[in-house]
Amino acid sequence: MQSIHTFLGENTAAMLAHIETLVRLESPSRDAAAINKVQDAIQDLLEPMGTVERHHHELGDVLHVQINGTSSERVVLLAHADTVYPHGTWQNNWRVEGDRVYAPGAYDMKAGIVQAIWAIRAIFETGRDPRCTIDFLITPDEEIASHAGRPFIEELAKGAKAVLVLEPPHLNGDLKVARKGVGGYRVTIRGRAAHQGTEPENGRNAIVSTAHFIQEVVKLQDLSKGTTLGPNVIKGGSAMNVVADEVYLEVDIRVWTSEEAERIDAAIKKIVPLEGTTYEILDGLNRPAMEPSDGTFALLEKAQKIANALGFNPGAARVGGGSDGNFTAKLAPTIDGFGAFGANAHQKEFEYIDIPSLAPRSALIAGMLLEI
Ligand SMILES: [Zn+2]
Numbered sequence: 001m002q003s004i005h006t007f008l009g010e011n012t013a014a015m016l017a018h019i020e021t022l023v024r025l026e027s028p029s030r031d032a033a034a035i036n037k038v039q040d041a042i043q044d045l046l047e048p049m050g051t052v053e054r055h056h057h058e059l060g061d062v063l064h065v066q067i068n069g070t071s072s073e074r075v076v077l078l079a080h081a082d083t084v085y086p087h088g089t090w091q092n093n094w095r096v097e098g099d100r101v102y103a104p105g106a107y108d109m110k111a112g113i114v115q116a117i118w119a120i121r122a123i124f125e126t127g128r129d130p131r132c133t134i135d136f137l138i139t140p141d142e143e144i145a146s147h148a149g150r151p152f153i154e155e156l157a158k159g160a161k162a163v164l165v166l167e168p169p170h171l172n173g174d175l176k177v178a179r180k181g182v183g184g185y186r187v188t189i190r191g192r193a194a195h196q197g198t199e200p201e202n203g204r205n206a207i208v209s210t211a212h213f214i215q216e217v218v219k220l221q222d223l224s225k226g227t228t229l230g231p232n233v234i235k236g237g238s239a240m241n242v243v244a245d246e247v248y249l250e251v252d253i254r255v256w257t258s259e260e261a262e263r264i265d266a267a268i269k270k271i272v273p274l275e276g277t278t279y280e281i282l283d284g285l286n287r288p289a290m291e292p293s294d295g296t297f298a299l300l301e302k303a304q305k306i307a308n309a310l311g312f313n314p315g316a317a318r319v320g321g322g323s324d325g326n327f328t329a330k331l332a333p334t335i336d337g338f339g340a341f342g343a344n345a346h347q348k349e350f351e352y353i354d355i356p357s358l359a360p361r362s363a364l365i366a367g368m369l370l371e372i
Contacts, residue, residue, distance in 0.1 A: 001126055001127055001128070002126045002127075003126070004119075004122045004123065004126055004128075004363050004366045004367070005310055005359060005360065005363040007122045007125060007126050008118060008119075008122050008358075008359035008360075008362050008363050008366075009359040011118065011122075011359075012355065012356075012358055012359050014118075015114055015115070015118050015358050015359075015362070016101065016355065016358070018045065018114045018117070018118075019101070019103065019106055019110060019111050019114045019353070020094070020103070021041055022038055022041060022042070022105075022106075022110040022113065022114065023090055023094065023103045023104070023105050023106050023110055024090055024094075025037045025038045025041055026083070026085065026086075026087050026088075026089060026090060026105070027060075027081055027082050027083055027105070028082065028083060028084070028085060028086050028087065029059070029082040029083070029084065029140075029141055029143045029144040030059060030082075030141075030144065031060075031087075032057075032058060032059055032060040032061075032140070034060075034087070035059070035060030035061070035081050035082055035140045036060055036061050036140075038081040038110075039054070039060070039061050039063045039081055039138060039140070042063060042081070042113060042117070042138055043063055043065070045117050046065040046067075046117060046120075046136060047065070049065075049067050049120055049121070049124065050065045050066050050067035050068070050134070050136070051065065051066045051067075052064070052065050053065075053066075055152065057140060057141075057148040058148075059140050059141045059144075059147070059148045060081065060082065060140025060141065060148065061140060062137070062138070062139055062140060062148060062149055062152050063081070063137070063138040064135065064136070064137050064138075064152065064156070065135075065136045066133060066134065066135055066136075067120060067130065067133065067134040067136065068130075068133055069129060069130040069131050069132045069133045069134060069369075070129050070130070070131055071131055071132055071133070072133065073131075073132045073133070073161045074132055074133045074134075074135055074156075074159065074160045074161060075130075075132040075133070075134055075135070075160060075161050075162050075163075075164065075368075075369065075372050076134075076135045076136075076137060076156050076157055076160045076162070076163040076164070076328070076332070077116050077134060077135070077136045077137065077164050077166060077365075078137055078139075078153065078163055078164070078165045078166060078324050078325065078328065079109060079112060079113045079116070079136075079137070079138045079139070079165075079166040079167075080109065080138065080139045080140070080141070080142030080143070080146075080149065080324065081110075081113075081138050081139070081140055082139075082140055082141055082142060082143050082144070083104065083105035083108070083110075083143065084105075084108075084143050084346050085104045085105055085348055089104045089105075089348050090103065090104055090105075093348050093349055093351075099354055099355050099356055100342075100352045100353070100354060100355065101352060101353050101355060102349070102350070102351065102352045103351065103352065103353065104348045104351050105351070106340065106342070106351065106352075106353045107168050107339070107340055107342040107343065107344065107345050107351050107352065107353050108167065108168055108339075108345035108346065108351070109166055109167050109168060109339050109340075111339060111340030111342070111353045111358070112166030112167060112168065112338065112339025112340055113138065113166060115166070115338075115339065115340060115358060115361055115362040115365060116136065116166050116338070116362070116365050118362045119362045119363070119365035119366035119369060120134065120136075120366070120369065122362070122363070122366050123366050123369060123370065128370060130369040130370065131369065131370055131371065131372060132161055132162075132369070132372055134369060135156045135160070137149075137152060137153060137156055139152065139153065139324065142323065142324050145286050145287075146287075146324055146327070149324060150324075150327055153324050153327050153328060154327055154328070154331060157327070157328035157331035157332045157334075158331050158332070159332070160328075160331070160332040161332065161333075161372055162295075162299050162332060162333050162334070162335070162368075162372050163325065163328040163329075163331075163332050163333070163334040163335075164334075164335060164338045164365065164368060165323055165324060165325040165328075165334065165335070165336035165337070165338065166338050166339045166365075167323045167325070167336050167337060167338075167339050168337065168339040168340060168341075168342060168345060169314065169317075169337035169338070169339065169341060169361075170315075170317035170319065170337060171343060172315070172317075173312065173314050173341050173357075174314050174315040174316060174317035174337065175300060175303060175314045175315075175316060175317065175335050175336070175337040175338070176290075176316075176317045176318070176319055176323075176325070176335065176336040176337040177290075177292040177296050177297070177300055177316045177317070177318065177335060177336075178256070178289075178290055178291060178292050178317075178318035178319070179287075179289070179290035179318070179319055179320075179321065179322050179323060179325060179326055179336065180226065180254040180255060180256055180289055180290075180319070180320045180321070180322065181253075181254065181255045181256070181257075181258065181260075181261050181285050181287055181288045181289035181290075181322070181326065182252075182253070182254055182285070182286060182287045182320075182321070182322035182326070183252075183253050183283065183284050183285035183286035183287065184250055184251060184252050184253060184283060184284075184286070185249075185250070185251040185253065185268060185281055185282065185283055185284055186248070186249075186250055186281075186282045186283050187213065187248070187249040187250070187251065187279060187280065187281050187282070188246065188247070188248055188249075188279075188280040188282075189206045189209050189210045189213060189236070189246070189247040189248075189249065189273070189277060189278070189279055189280075190206055190245065190246050190277060190278045190280070191203065191204035191205050191206035191208075191209055191243070191244065191245050191246070191276060191277040192204040192243070192245055192276060193238070193242050193243055193244075193245035194242070194243045195241065195242065195243075196240070196241045196242060196243055197241060200243060203243025203245075204243070204245075204274075204275070204276030204277050205243050205244050205277075206236060206237075206244045206245055206246050206247045206277055207236055207237055207244040207247055208244075208274060209247075209273055209274040209277035209279075210234070210236065210247040210249060212273075212274050213249070213271055213273070213279060214231045214249070216271045217229050217231060217251055217268060217271070218231070220263075220264055220267050220268065222260070225255075225256060225257075225260055226254070226255070226256045226260075226320075227253075227254070227255045227256070227260045227264065228252070228253070228254045229251055229252070229253055229264070230251060230252035230253075231249060231250070231251045232250060232251070232252055233248075233249065233250035234247065234248070234249050234250075235247070235248045236248060236249075251268075253284070253285060254320055255285070255289055256289055256291070256318075257289055257291060258288055258289055258291070260289075261284075261285045261288065261289065265284050265285070268281060268284075269281060286322075287322040287323075287326035287327065288326055288327070288329075288330065289326065289329075290322075290323075290325050290326045290328075290329040290334060290336070291329055291330075292329070293329070293333060295332075295333030296329070296333045296334060296335060298333070299333045299335050299372070300316055300335060302368065302371060302372070303335060303364065303367075303368060306364055306367035306368065306371065307360075307364050307367075309367075310360045310363050310364060310367070311360060312357075312360060314337075317337070323336055338361070338364065338365050338368075339361075340353040340354070340357070340358060340361060341353065341354045341357035341361060342354050
């Protein structure tokens with residue numbers, strides 16, 4: 001029986017061609033028509049191997065392909081079809097240099113999708129069968145908070161044996177076992193306008209009250225626990241001679257644990273506004289922290305064993321940025337970073353993938369699908 005790694009090595013050029021196809025079909029978040037074209041192309045590749053479901057959404061379709069395994073247990077492969085790049089980006093930035101393909105949207109994460117498609121293909125074409133039934137889910141809106149994808153992600157993760165997220169690995173190739181919970185508060189601070197010259201005593205200054213709010217917020221940070229709060233957007237006031245009556249503020253929040261998220265959420269809502277002003281606080285954590293469980297580490301051990309046999313040695317990374325894996329970690333053992341090796345996500349001129357690693361990293365996915 002031909003080895004999966006050999007099969008994938010021989011098909012690296014074909015994998016690359018599929019990556020190019022998906023990258024050229026540019027798919028900025030919110031452009032449903034463009035995203036659906038990517039979903040069509042992915043569907044064409046997966047349809048011969050499984051059963052397709054398309055769920056319509058105004059942000060773009062959610063694509064779910066189920067591929068039968070030899071057992072009734074399920075494993076979820078998780079990916080997204082949208083990118084952060086506007087149309088026209090690939091034209092100026094697609095280039096092959098040595099072992100690298102510079103391709104906006106390939107590293108994050110169209111190459112990961114192609115690697116997984118080829119992993120499944122390699123399993124069948126070398127005469128094998130995946131062990132678990134595979135639920136391959138490609139969502140349209142990961143880059144903009146996953147409102148469309150989240151219900152499907154959570155539904156499929158429930159009762160799954162494992163979730164493998166096809167986002168890029170850590171920079172050194174490590175798999176990701178933990179991600180911070182991520183979100184943001186949108187706060188409107190209201191006071192009362194008055195003429196700054198004739199009746200300042202009748203005004204209630206929303207900017208002064210915002211300054212108070214920000215100082216209290218920053219006090220809630222706990223860097224020793226990795227909890228950060230960033231008041232990073234602020235707009236307010238109307239004219240220099242008018243007591244400011246309204247301010248809009250956004251505060252980024254990142255936490256390693258749900259405990260910390262709860263602590264911050266309770267505390268932020270208890271901040272007392274300065275007299276005569278109000279705080280309207282909306283949103284909060286959008287993605288819960290991806291906290292590793294015993295199941296995560298068992299899964300990691302399996303992945304490391306398979307990778308070692310393929311000639312590489314991924315460690316376990318904990319990172320500050322969120323992904324759709326944040327939604328699944330509580331529901332099923334989740335490891336992220338099964339995508340392509342490369343660097344510079346979200347940097348249109350510099351985002352690249354590493355060609356020689358396509359076959360071994362795809363073989364790692366195949367190994368997982370055979371053994372989980
Ligand atoms: Zn991504």
